[in-house]
Amino acid sequence: MNEKEQVAAAILKAMPDLDKSTVMDRLERPKDDKNGDYALPTFFLAKQLHQAPQKIAADLGSKIDQGSFDKVVVAGPYLNFFLKKGKVGAGVLETILNDPEHYGDATLGNGAHVTIDLSSPNIAKPMGMGHLRSTVIGNAIANILAKVGYEPIRINHLGDWGTQFGKLMAAYEMWGDEAAVKADPINTLQKYYVRINTEADTHPEYNDAGREWFKKLESGDKEATRLWKWFRRESLKRFMKIYKMLGVDFDSYNGEAFYNDKMDEILHLLEDKGLLKESRGADIVDLSAYNLNPALIRKSDGATLYITRDLAAALFRKRMYGFKQSLYVVGAEQTNHFAQLKAVLSEMGFTWSKQIHHIPFGLMSLNGKKMSTRKGNIVQLEDVLNDSIKLARQQIAEKNPDLANADEVAKQVGVGAVIFHDLKNERTNAIDFKLEDVVKFEGETGPYVQYARARAESILRKAGKPSFAGEDLTLDDAEAWPVIKQLGQFGETIQRAAENYDPSLIGKYALALAKLFNQYYAHVRILDDHPQKTARLALVQAVSDVLKSSLLLLGVKAPDEM
RNA sequence: GGGGCGGUAGCUCAGCUGGAUAGAGCAUUCGCCUUCUAAGCGAACGGUCGUGGGUUCGAAUCCCACCCGCCUCACCA
Numbered sequence: 001m002n003e004k005e006q007v008a009a010a011i012l013k014a015m016p017d018l019d020k021s022t023v024m025d026r027l028e029r030p031k032d033d034k035n036g037d038y039a040l041p042t043f044f045l046a047k048q049l050h051q052a053p054q055k056i057a058a059d060l061g062s063k064i065d066q067g068s069f070d071k072v073v074v075a076g077p078y079l080n081f082f083l084k085k086g087k088v089g090a091g092v093l094e095t096i097l098n099d100p101e102h103y104g105d106a107t108l109g110n111g112a113h114v115t116i117d118l119s120s121p122n123i124a125k126p127m128g129m130g131h132l133r134s135t136v137i138g139n140a141i142a143n144i145l146a147k148v149g150y151e152p153i154r155i156n157h158l159g160d161w162g163t164q165f166g167k168l169m170a171a172y173e174m175w176g177d178e179a180a181v182k183a184d185p186i187n188t189l190q191k192y193y194v195r196i197n198t199e200a201d202t203h204p205e206y207n208d209a210g211r212e213w214f215k216k217l218e219s220g221d222k223e224a225t226r227l228w229k230w231f232r233r234e235s236l237k238r239f240m241k242i243y244k245m246l247g248v249d250f251d252s253y254n255g256e257a258f259y260n261d262k263m264d265e266i267l268h269l270l271e272d273k274g275l276l277k278e279s280r281g282a283d284i285v286d287l288s289a290y291n292l293n294p295a296l297i298r299k300s301d302g303a304t305l306y307i308t309r310d311l312a313a314a315l316f317r318k319r320m321y322g323f324k325q326s327l328y329v330v331g332a333e334q335t336n337h338f339a340q341l342k343a344v345l346s347e348m349g350f351t352w353s354k355q356i357h358h359i360p361f362g363l364m365s366l367n368g369k370k371m372s373t374r375k376g377n378i379v380q381l382e383d384v385l386n387d388s389i390k391l392a393r394q395q396i397a398e399k400n401p402d403l404a405n406a407d408e409v410a411k412q413v414g415v416g417a418v419i420f421h422d423l424k425n426e427r428t429n430a431i432d433f434k435l436e437d438v439v440k441f442e443g444e445t446g447p448y449v450q451y452a453r454a455r456a457e458s459i460l461r462k463a464g465k466p467s468f469a470g471e472d473l474t475l476d477d478a479e480a481w482p483v484i485k486q487l488g489q490f491g492e493t494i495q496r497a498a499e500n501y502d503p504s505l506i507g508k509y510a511l512a513l514a515k516l517f518n519q520y521y522a523h524v525r526i527l528d529d530h531p532q533k534t535a536r537l538a539l540v541q542a543v544s545d546v547l548k549s550s551l552l553l554l555g556v557k558a559p560d561e562m
Numbered sequence: 563g564g565g566g567c568g569g570u571a572g573c574u575c576a577g578c579u580g581g582a583u584a585g586a587g588c589a590u591u592c593g594c595c596u597u598c599u600a601a602g603c604g605a606a607c608g609g610u611c612g613u614g615g616g617u618u619c620g621a622a623u624c625c626c627a628c629c630c631g632c633c634u635c636a637c638c639a
Contacts, residue, residue: 028581041581043619053619077619078582122639162639211637256639282637291565292635299637306639333633335566362567363633370633395601413601425575428567430632437574441601443587444575451601459598508576511586522594522603540598562601 003088003488006068007038007081014063033482036073036080043077053077086476089484093473093538096487100545104490108498109150112324115317116142116152119248120255120330122159123235124168124189127242128378129433130331130364130371136419136555137361137427138329139248140503143553148498153321154248157313158255160232162306164193166214169227170206171196173213185234190373197374215303218260228257245385245415247555259312263304266311270297275347290343292336297344310341318352325355327501332360332428359501362430371433379433388439389414395441396562403561412557413447414439419556420446424507444511446556449547452514452521456544457560459526460537468538475535479523483516483539490546494553503554510550517543 008023023040030039042056049056054077061074070082096103118138121127142152171192172181181188200206217224236253243249267283270276276283281300287293297308317326328338338358345353364371371378392414396406403409421438422431424445441447460466475484490509497505517540526536548558 025579030582031577031585032582035582039582043581046619076582159639164638280636284636294636296636301637303637305637309639331633332567334639336634337639339565360567365632368632392601399601400599429575430568434574437588440588443601445587445601447601448587451599455599455602462598504576515586518602519604521598525598527598562599
């Protein structure tokens with residue numbers, strides 16, 4: 001029985017005609033600590049009892065068994081419950097220290113597979129800041145789901161197919177310089193890509209050339225395939241460097257090209273069901289029953305489209321992984337696409353279309369405009385990470401010049417700042433990119449959380465890395481209580497984050513815990529002699545453990561010193 | 563025009579399953595390092611919660627209308 005249920009039980013004992021679920025629903029956690037740890041507003045009883053809420057609260061307060069609480073206070077129409085701090089606190093600390101890595105675990109998932117489509121950059125282009133979002137949000141969701149008992153499968157659905165590559169090949173055919181590409185593959189290819197897109201405005205035949213090249217690629221033309229393989233290989237090399245910096249691993253790199261030979265089955269299935277209709281020379285699936293515009297499955301030139309490949313991918317993933325849920329961490333601008341995808345799968349008779357969830361996130365813009373590789377209006381992720389690492393290294397040189405592994409810590413802090421900045425706010429918020437915000441290390445940032453933990457670790461080192469087994473961890477100073485309460489809410493925070501696919505809840509949790517700990521640190525001399533010094537150190541250890549867990553869930557490293 | 567998301571302090575945001583004086587960070591001003599890392603702590607300043615109605619004992623939160631911004635609506639992904 002958790003604390004809230006204990007409060008509810010005490011209320012029910014004093015007022016037996018209430019039902020438990022009502023009381024659990026009405027019980028709230030006051031924002032202000034002075035109003036207790038739990039509070040029951042009594043307004044909802046006023047009508048049925050024909051009494052003023054103030055009177056109801058007073059009556060209830062006099063009937064309640066106060067023995068199991070520190071105190072129960074009637075505050076006007078509210079009944080405020082104060083828990084026994086020492087006892088509850090010791091319980092929380094024992095639970096954490098007993099098995100820090102698994103504190104907050106849950107078994108909601110029962111080992112069910114969840115595929116997560118994340119990152120999915122386009123090859124032959126530099127990875128921009130826009131791709132950071134899908135990568136770090138998807139990775140954090142995967143971590144969170146694993147924590148509550150699912151088995152996440154991270155899939156990097158590389159954008160390695162489509163008319164865009166036809167265009168790139170057409171550009172390479174016209175202007176390509178093999179030596180230049182070899183020297184700096186990504187940037188050189190991007191130049192060609194930008195050029196052909198720019199010049200296509202005045203040379204519409206370039207678009208046709210692009211379509212032709214893609215057609216050749218789809219039908220297995222030797223030269224087209226050679227170029228494609230080369231572009232893909234070089235791109236992946238570069239991407240891996242970034243993923244290593246970010247600390248993200250994937251279970252699969254099957255991108256769009258992987259489904260090239262799996263498209264026929266989809267087309268046949270659609271035909272067999274009589275879903276495919278001809279319209280303006282192309283093949284579509286009518287989705288007016290879903291209040292959606294038609295899904296274009298096959299272009300008038302016979303080539304397939306994004307959604308055709310996504311249909312094949314969805315079916316493949318279901319067969320391969322037997323997913324219970326299939327998540328797509330893709331920008332909110334593709335909401336319509338995923339609605340269509342689900343609708344077509346549903347039309348095809350796949351009841352598991354309901355297990356598919358688009359996890360949208362807000363657009364990252366630059367100077368208020370949509371980032372676009374074609375227009376060169378893009379910030380490279382790698383540059384931002386390097387800038388941030390450099391700044392972190394400078395900070396270390398200033399603040400902690402003797403730090404042993406300074407370069408490694410600078411990476412953890414610099415990259416941590418970038419990741420945390422992306423995750424701390426609600427997913428769907430749009431972000432206008434500002435470097436100075438991303439690489440900020442003060443206030444509500446990743447480094448703030450890392451720093452709070454590094455100071456905690458520093459204290460523990462100075463205390464000689466104490467062990468707490470069998471110790472009395474009763475801690476009743478008023479300063480410790482807010483920290484302990486926050487520690488106790490880790491599990492429910494994780495579950496909410498999992499249910500809502502919302503990493504920002506973990507970010508906010510970690511910030512709040514770090515802040516509360518910093519306040520504690522500023523007011524209590526932990527290493528001074530004190531009857532509860534051991535319990536205080538246990539609190540420090542628990543904070544460090546939980547901050548570390550929180551950061552790791554977000555994909556942020558937690559250095560012991562910085 | 564249809565659909566989606568958003569509008570809270572100068573800026574960036576939290577709060578939105580209705581509850582007790584609307585919170586935080588940044589910025590500005592001012593305190594705190596002979597004491598566990600000042601990437602920190604504290605204080606001050608700062609708000610018609612887009613507008614107008616409605617529901618309710620109670621609305622930033624729920625409902626309706628309107629205004630503004632962004633995204634999206636068949637041969638890109």
